[in-house]
Amino acid sequence: DGGITQSPKYLFRKEGQNVTLSCEQNLNHDAMYWYRQDPGQGLRLIYYSQIVNDFQKGDIAEGYSVSREKKESFPLTVTSAQKNPTAFYLCASRRTGGNNQPQHFGDGTRLSIL
Amino acid sequence: GQQLNQSPQSMFIQEGEDVSMNCTSSSIFNTWLWYKQDPGEGPVLLIALYKAGELTSNGRLTAQFGITRKDSFLNISASIPSDVGIYFCAGETGANSKLTFGKGITLSVRP
Numbered sequence: 001d002g003g004i005t006q007s008p009k010y011l012f013r014k015e016g017q018n019v020t021l022s023c024e025q026n027l028n029h030d031a032m033y034w035y036r037q038d039p040g041q042g043l044r045l046i047y048y049s050q051i052v053n054d055f056q057k058g059d060i061a062e063g064y065s066v067s068r069e070k071k072e073s074f075p076l077t078v079t080s081a082q083k084n085p086t087a088f089y090l091c092a093s094r095r096t097g098g099n100n101q102p103q104h105f106g107d108g109t110r111l112s113i114l
Numbered sequence: 115g116q117q118l119n120q121s122p123q124s125m126f127i128q129e130g131e132d133v134s135m136n137c138t139s140s141s142i143f144n145t146w147l148w149y150k151q152d153p154g155e156g157p158v159l160l161i162a163l164y165k166a167g168e169l170t171s172n173g174r175l176t177a178q179f180g181i182t183r184k185d186s187f188l189n190i191s192a193s194i195p196s197d198v199g200i201y202f203c204a205g206e207t208g209a210n211s212k213l214t215f216g217k218g219i220t221l222s223v224r225p
Contacts, residue, residue: 006156040123042202042215043157058212090156100164102147103213105156 003027004106006091011111013078013085021076021109023091030096032074033103036060037088046089049074050096078111086113117141118203120216129225131193135201137216138185143205146179146186147213151200160201161188193223 004025013019023032031050035043045058049068063082068074074093078085088110092103119138127133137146145164149157161172163179163186170177176189186205190197200218 004156040217042118042217043204043213044215045212048212092156100145100162102145102159102162104159105149107156108154110154 004091004093004104006089006106006109008109009107011109012114013111014114016080018077018079019111021078021089021091021111023074023076023106025072025091025093025106027093027104028071028095029093030071031094032068033092033094034058034064034066034074034076035090035092037090037108043090046076085111087111118205118214118216120201120203120219122219123217124220124222126222126224127193129193129195129223132189132191133193133221134190135188135203135219135221136185137187137203137205139205139214140184141205142183142207143214144183144208145206146177147204147206148175148177148186148188149202149204151202151218153199157202190221193221195223195225197221198223 007022033048034046044060046064047066049055065077088108090108091106094103095101147162148160151157161177166183167181168179174191200220202218203216204213
């Protein structure tokens with residue numbers, strides 16, 4: 001099936017540890033996005049990438065890093081510099097070039113601090 | 115920065131009732147999107163609106179893109195228990211640009 005796969009579903013981080021969240025899509029979408037969701041809040045953009053080997057900071061990039069070495073993959077690393085990492089992380093992708101191409105989301109990864 | 119306002123934070127309705135949700139902004143958007151999120155899952159796109167004044171339906175859902183381009187509404191008719199979830203609006207200012215999300219409305223449906 002075509003879609004966006006996020007893994008793992010649940011992730012636990014120890015203090016001072018970096019962790020990496022996986023996002024893979026087989027939709028041949030050019031653009032990929034990472035959002036953070038906190039209870040009662042909308043989605044806030046962390047990083048996005050419009051094309052392979054290029055990415056831009058979103059609204060809350062501090063304490064996070066990404067890479068885009070392959071079109072289908074956009075992993076997010078939550079570094080030890082992110083002091084409040086507990087949240088639900090959502091990855092999205094979309095086709096670019098042309099109009100009317102909405103973002104579609106994966107099922108998320110819930111990150112908790114041990 | 116840009117903000118989208120959705121209120122109230124929660125809505126409670128009886129099964130079979132219709133419900134309407136608004137999304138407003140002080141900024142103009144060129145695209146309005148409505149998503150539904152179930153607990154522990156990612157948002158699913160319900161309706162996308164691309165033209166001011168556009169009225170679009172998807173089954174029991176109807177959404178409109180406001181003429182001023184600063185608002186949108188979503189109507190759900192004849193609600194059923196599986197309509198329970200969080201409904202987000204999102205706006206986009208230009209082709210392939212970033213989305214701005216509202217904080218969502220949690221809908222509860224009493225059987």
